[in-house]
Amino acid sequence: MDIGKEVVLEMYRKMHRIRQFEQKIKDLITAGEIPGFAHVSIGEEATAVGICAALRPTDRITSTHRGHGHLIAKGGDLARMMAEIYGRRTGYCKGKGGSMHIADFSLGILGANGIVGGGIPIATGSALAAKLSHKDDVTACFFGDGAANEGTFHESLNLASIWKLPVIYVCENNGFGEFTPTASATSVKDIAVRAKGYDIPGYVVDGNNVLEVYRYASEAAARARAGEGPTLLECKTYRWEGHVVGEQAFITGSYRTEEEVARWKARCPIIALEQEVLGSGLIKREELERIAREARDQVEAAVEFARQSPMPEPAEAGEDLWVE
Amino acid sequence: MAQLTFLQAIRAALSEEMERDPSTFILGEDVALSAFGSTRGLLERFGPERVRDTPISEAGFVGAAVGAAMAGMRPICEIEIAPFIYCAFDQIVNQAAKLRYMSGGQARLPITFRTLYGAAGGAAAQHSETVYPHLLPVPGLKIVVPSGPADMKGLLKSAIRDDNPVIVFEHAALGRTREEVPDGDYLVPIGKASVKREGRDVTVVAIGAMVPRAMAVAAHLAGDGIAVEVIDPRSLAPLDEETLLNSLSKTNRMVIVDEAHLRGSAASEIAATMAEKGFDLLDAPIKRVAALDVPIPFSRPLEAAVIPDEARIAAGIRAVLG
Numbered sequence: 001m002d003i004g005k006e007v008v009l010e011m012y013r014k015m016h017r018i019r020q021f022e023q024k025i026k027d028l029i030t031a032g033e034i035p036g037f038a039h040v041s042i043g044e045e046a047t048a049v050g051i052c053a054a055l056r057p058t059d060r061i062t063s064t065h066r067g068h069g070h071l072i073a074k075g076g077d078l079a080r081m082m083a084e085i086y087g088r089r090t091g092y093c094k095g096k097g098g099s100m101h102i103a104d105f106s107l108g109i110l111g112a113n114g115i116v117g118g119g120i121p122i123a124t125g126s127a128l129a130a131k132l133s134h135k136d137d138v139t140a141c142f143f144g145d146g147a148a149n150e151g152t153f154h155e156s157l158n159l160a161s162i163w164k165l166p167v168i169y170v171c172e173n174n175g176f177g178e179f180t181p182t183a184s185a186t187s188v189k190d191i192a193v194r195a196k197g198y199d200i201p202g203y204v205v206d207g208n209n210v211l212e213v214y215r216y217a218s219e220a221a222a223r224a225r226a227g228e229g230p231t232l233l234e235c236k237t238y239r240w241e242g243h244v245v246g247e248q249a250f251i252t253g254s255y256r257t258e259e260e261v262a263r264w265k266a267r268c269p270i271i272a273l274e275q276e277v278l279g280s281g282l283i284k285r286e287e288l289e290r291i292a293r294e295a296r297d298q299v300e301a302a303v304e305f306a307r308q309s310p311m312p313e314p315a316e317a318g319e320d321l322w323v324e
Numbered sequence: 325m326a327q328l329t330f331l332q333a334i335r336a337a338l339s340e341e342m343e344r345d346p347s348t349f350i351l352g353e354d355v356a357l358s359a360f361g362s363t364r365g366l367l368e369r370f371g372p373e374r375v376r377d378t379p380i381s382e383a384g385f386v387g388a389a390v391g392a393a394m395a396g397m398r399p400i401c402e403i404e405i406a407p408f409i410y411c412a413f414d415q416i417v418n419q420a421a422k423l424r425y426m427s428g429g430q431a432r433l434p435i436t437f438r439t440l441y442g443a444a445g446g447a448a449a450q451h452s453e454t455v456y457p458h459l460l461p462v463p464g465l466k467i468v469v470p471s472g473p474a475d476m477k478g479l480l481k482s483a484i485r486d487d488n489p490v491i492v493f494e495h496a497a498l499g500r501t502r503e504e505v506p507d508g509d510y511l512v513p514i515g516k517a518s519v520k521r522e523g524r525d526v527t528v529v530a531i532g533a534m535v536p537r538a539m540a541v542a543a544h545l546a547g548d549g550i551a552v553e554v555i556d557p558r559s560l561a562p563l564d565e566e567t568l569l570n571s572l573s574k575t576n577r578m579v580i581v582d583e584a585h586l587r588g589s590a591a592s593e594i595a596a597t598m599a600e601k602g603f604d605l606l607d608a609p610i611k612r613v614a615a616l617d618v619p620i621p622f623s624r625p626l627e628a629a630v631i632p633d634e635a636r637i638a639a640g641i642r643a644v645l646g
Binding site: 060062091092093094095096097101103104105110111113114115118120121122123124125126127128129130132133139151152155156158159162319320321322323 | 374379391414
C-alpha cells in the first residue's frame, strides 16, 4: 500500500499535536493549574493517529478515559479541548465533562467515556445506525486492554458479528489496566485472538508504527464499508506515563521497572516515523521541525485561550440536561 | 374510538409511530416472535431490519440503542422483563441519562425503553419486581407508568416522539385489560397526571396496576359515604406536582399506593414532595401503601401478602381519615 506524502505529513502533525498537548496537560496538572484527573496517552500516539487517518470526516469514533489522542487525531480543536480541561464555559462540553468526556458531534466524535468498556456498545450502535440508514460510514471504537475483560466487549463483538456491522474495534493494549499488568489480568497473550470466538478477523498490530496501524485500519475500514462486518485490531503499545497524572502522590511502590519504560521510550512512535520518512528521502528534516514547532505554538495558543475564557456561571449547572 | 386491550394499545402506538418516522426501529429479545404479544405482527409489517431480535445481551443491545440514537436514529428498545435492566444499568444510568449533559448539550438521545414490570402471579423476585425506584433519582431519564390502554397508547406515542430517554413501565397483569382508546394520533403528554375519579374526602395517588385496584376500593368506600379522589400521576419523572397539590388542597388527606418496595419507593418520593410543599394542607400524616420490604415471593399467597391489595389500600384510607 502506497501512502502519499500528504497523509504521512498529516499523521506526523497529529502525533506531535497529541504529544505536545499531553505534555502540557501533565505540566499544568503538576503545577496545580488544572483541577481534577487526566489520563495521558504519551507514547501511544501512533495508534490513535493511524486509525483516524484511515477514516473519513463522516465516520465516527468512540473514545475512552485516555482519549485526548483519539480526539485530536479525529480533528478535535485544541483550544476547545484545553478550555474543557480547564473547566471553562468555552470548552467542548461547557465545563460539564472535563478531560474524560470531551465530544465533538460535528466531527463524529461521540465522546470519550469515563466507564471502561462503556463506549463499546455505543460504537456498535453507531455502526448499526449507519447500516439502518444505508450509509457507508464506519465507526472506530477505541478501548484499552482492560476493557477487553468487560462484558460489553464480548456482547458487542457478538452483536457486530451477527449483524455484520461496519465497526473497527481498536484495542489499545498499553500494558496496564490502571496499575495491573495486562498479562496478569487477561486469559490470552494476544487479545486479538478473541476475535476468533466471534468469527471476525482479528490482528495483532504494532501500535507504535503509525504506518502499520494505518494500513490495517484502511483494510478494516474497506471491509466495513463493503458490508463485510467488523474487525478487531489489537494495537500493542505502551503507556509511558502513569495511569493518571500525579499518581506518585497516592500509590505506594512501583508496578513496573525503569528498564521497561526506557525500552519502550527507545521505540518512540514519533521518532520511528521520522526515521522512516527521512530515510526514504520523502520529507526533509526542516519540514518536520517546522511541524513540531507549529504543534507547540498551537498548544500554547490553546492554553492561552483556556486561561482567558470565563468560568461557567453557577446557574448553567441546570442547563443542557434535556432536549426541550 | 375502539375497544382495545393494553397489548393492542401498545401495538397500535408502535405501528403508528414506526409508520410515521422511518428513523424508528425496535430492538430487544424476541421482539419478532413477541413472547408477551406487545410487538406481535410488527415484523411482518416492518421487516427484520426495523424489528430486530437481539441476543440475550442486555448491556450490549441497550448500549447499541444508545449509540444508534447518538448517531441519529430513534430506537425503541425493549427490555423483556424489568429486573433485566440491572444487566444494562451502566448503559442506562451512566450513558443514556448522562451523555447529553456531559457533552454540554451535544448528544441527542431519543430512546424509548419499554419493559414489563410487576407481579402477575408466580414469577418470583427476578421477574416480578417493580424497579422504577432505582431509576427515579437519575437526572436525564423520564419515567412513565401507564395504568390502562388509552394512557398506554397516548404515553407510548409521546415517549417515542420525545427527544430524551424515556422508560415506559408496562405492568404484566394489565395486558388483557380493555377500554375505549381514541383512534389515530392520540397523544398523552408526559408529566401530566390524570384524575381518574373525583372525591372530596381523601386523595389516593396510585401508580400503574395499583390504579384499577384503588378505583375498586374507591367504588366500594363510596357505599360507606367516603368520597375518594383517585389520581394517576402517569409519569413519575417528571412528576405533576401541581395536580397532586391541587387535590390535596381539596381533600387535605393523602394515601399513596405503589407496588414498589416501601423503602425508597416512588411513594416515598411523592410523600416527601407533598410534605415539603403541602404541609399546611395536611390534616393527617401522609400514608404510603407499598410492597413489603422482601423480594417478591413465588407462591401466590405469599406474593399476594407482599403486594398492596384492596384490603391494605382501604385500611390506609381509613387510617388517614382517622
